[in-house]
Amino acid sequence: MLLSPLPAALTAALLLLTVGAGRAQPAPDTARPPRPADVSLLTFEKIAADCAHPFGLREGQHLEYRLQDGKGKTTGTWRYRVLKISTDTSTPKKSDPVQTTKVLLKSGLYDPTNHLMAQQDLTYFCRRDTTFTDGLGHINYGSLKSFRDRRLAYQGTPLAWPHQPAAGSNLADGGVVVQVSSPSVAIAKVITTLRQRKVLAGGPVSVTVPAGTFNCYAVESQREVSTAARADLVLKSSGREVDYYDPAVGIIKTETYDKGGKLVQTRVLTKR
Numbered sequence: 001m002l003l004s005p006l007p008a009a010l011t012a013a014l015l016l017l018t019v020g021a022g023r024a025q026p027a028p029d030t031a032r033p034p035r036p037a038d039v040s041l042l043t044f045e046k047i048a049a050d051c052a053h054p055f056g057l058r059e060g061q062h063l064e065y066r067l068q069d070g071k072g073k074t075t076g077t078w079r080y081r082v083l084k085i086s087t088d089t090s091t092p093k094k095s096d097p098v099q100t101t102k103v104l105l106k107s108g109l110y111d112p113t114n115h116l117m118a119q120q121d122l123t124y125f126c127r128r129d130t131t132f133t134d135g136l137g138h139i140n141y142g143s144l145k146s147f148r149d150r151r152l153a154y155q156g157t158p159l160a161w162p163h164q165p166a167a168g169s170n171l172a173d174g175g176v177v178v179q180v181s182s183p184s185v186a187i188a189k190v191i192t193t194l195r196q197r198k199v200l201a202g203g204p205v206s207v208t209v210p211a212g213t214f215n216c217y218a219v220e221s222q223r224e225v226s227t228a229a230r231a232d233l234v235l236k237s238s239g240r241e242v243d244y245y246d247p248a249v250g251i252i253k254t255e256t257y258d259k260g261g262k263l264v265q266t267r268v269l270t271k272r
Helices: 007-022 141-147
Strands: 062-069 074-090 096-111 114-125 130-133 151-157 161-162 174-181 186-199 205-209 212-230 234-248 250-258 263-271
Touching: 007 212, 074 263, 141 174, 141 186, 161 174, 174 263, 205 250, 205 263
Parallel strands: none
Antiparallel strands: 062 074, 062 263, 074 096, 096 114, 114 130, 130 161, 151 174, 174 186, 186 212, 205 212, 212 234, 234 250, 250 263
């Protein structure tokens, strides 16, 4: 029996199904979850890290992170706005030109009632295959509460986030030193340092936060906060920090533990 020709639209649909059948499909246990309606496409699509736009940032973009204590209670919110992105090229002696992209951001820390507690200008930059975040992003504002109405001078050391980190590799220390002084005398230094930074083994892991699901590398470090009035008078606390970052998106989640291994704070990306 002769079959009548298929309608053109149905023929096209069958052709698409046939082509799709030849492509590898993700296993059920690795399938990505449905996209929340309020999350951008950028969150879920695999995008290569690009130094032209460090962490995929664009001028005018807004980011938001929620702070929680060890029990999951919200304690504050960090909000960021990208002010400007610029690129310059330098030529070191006997070397090829090196291009650096800088990102200027305005950050603000808000309490649960949306009251502004602190604000800080930050500079990120990207060079070759690594993005660097500003060490000033690690200022311990709690330790500065007792130094109100004093002069504060900041010196940050950037933290490196390689685009293709090797498991087990070590990363340079970073952090910030805040010099507290009066018009006539230096009073103290408030220091936050992330040292012994190491990329954990296992490769990228899936991390889900309110902003979406991301493939992240985990970086573990020893976090030390100290207030030094003199060389022989130093108040110090230490613990452990684990940062989960997607090279194309940025820091997704940060977990902070005390010296005894108890989770004391979590910071998660909520909006992008």
